[in-house]
Amino acid sequence: MANLIENKINNLEGIKEKNIETTEKISGQSLDIVKENILKLKEIFPEVFCEDKIDFERLQDVLGNYIDDKEERYRFEWYGKSQAIRMAQTPSRGTLRPFREESKNWDTTENLYIEGDNLEVLKLLQKSYQNKIKMIYIDPPYNTGNDFVYKDDYKDNLQNYFEVTGQVDDDGNKTSTNSESSGRYHTNWLNMMYPRLRLARNLLKDDGVIFISIDDNEFGNLKKVCDDIFGEDNFLGNIVRATGQTTGQDSGGLGSSFDYVLAYTKISGVDLSGLPLTEHDLKRFDNEDERGKYAYDQMRKTGSNDRREDRPNMYYSIKDPDGNDIYPIAAAGYESCWRFRKKNI
Structure with a gap:
């Protein structure tokens, strides 16, 4: 019993x-x-x-x-940061719906394209992809004054929220943006970015890397908020990208021809060792020692203005491995010049 x-x-x-x-x-x-x-x-x-x-x-x-229990301490704060943290932690009740008719190679594809608000999507991805993503690249709004509508609250459906907050008119057109005249212009941008970056970090593998595009407008704030979320020790570097056009020349300051890509990793010690050599690279880097592949390069100036009298400060001797003095002498026998100054050799 x-x-x-x-x-x-x-x-x-x-x-x-x-x-x-x-x-x-x-x-x-x-x-x-x-x-x-x-x-x-x-x-x-x-x-x-x-x-x-x-x-x-x-x-x-x-x-x-x-433990730092001092009232004054080094930290990055702004109005609404606590709410931004709570927003990142609030679970979503949204659902991802598949569209077979709009998809390609449904049964065999290894790619996934998701359309929706990125905050809600990032929350929905947490269950399946937390600690599994190798690399994330994001191109957020640069906060130029009209490139995003703020603010976030998705307890109700998105369209209804826009209507209640007056961000769309009767026809559904957006009516408000984060304009520079707003008293919390940078604050709104930070409150938009913070929860999304926190959720993105959760998705990264331990050796995962995130790349974030930005321009001068919010570069400083993005660097600080990423130091806060990822840790300043996990800052890998800043990639400077030429935009191909110069802006701001009529502002009285310096014109800008660049924007940036900040790179962070989830934990310290990640090594970005570069890409493997292509077949074209291997033809050039056809020598190898204990440090890896290498190529010989021409140090003597060739082409126009390659004579000693053209660049006299580029004419000097270099010691070879056997201790001999080597001068830049052209194949035709005349005194030439090096491509580098002596202090840079």
Whole structure:
């Protein structure tokens, strides 16, 4: 009789576990990021938990000298940052719907194209792609005054939200932008960017990299907010890109011909070792030593203005590996010149 009761209890427990698993699978919410963060903290510091709550006094004791309790401290703050953090952590109830009729190679493609608000999409991707993305590139609004409509709140459907907040007219046309006359011009941009960057970081693998395009308008703010989210030690560098046109020359300052791509990684120590050599590269870099492939290059100036009298400061001797003085002498026998000054050789 005891065994029969025990078996029934076990069966009930199995049904309960199965129902819980099913409920989780069909949940209409995106990943609960707050819950995930608490579970991670519990793995690292189980001793700071009292049942399911965090004892901050114990956490302070554990962290010791790493706690900064001063009123003034170095940090990047703006109006609405706390709300932006909560927005990143609020689960989405949206759903991704497939469109077979608009797709190509549905059964065999390895690509996925998603159309929708990027904040909601980033939330929906958390369950399936958290810690799985190798590289992210984003080209956000540069905040030129008319390139995005703010602000975010998607408890209701997007179109209805735009109507309630007066961002669209009766015909559905957008009527408001983040104009420079706004008292919170940069603040609005930061509140738009912050939750999206936090969610993007969650998607990256440990050795994943994110590249973000920007121009002078918000470069400084983007660098600070990325240092805040990714950590300044994980800043890989800044790629300067020539735009092909100069703007701002009539502003009284310097004209700008460039924009930028900031590169961050999720954890420190990621090595961007470059791309493999192409067949064309291999033909040129046809020598190899313990450091890798290399090519010989011409150090003597050739073509026009290649004589010593043309560039006298480019005429000097260079010691070869055997200690001999080598001068730039052209094949025709006349004194030529080097391509580099002596201090740069």
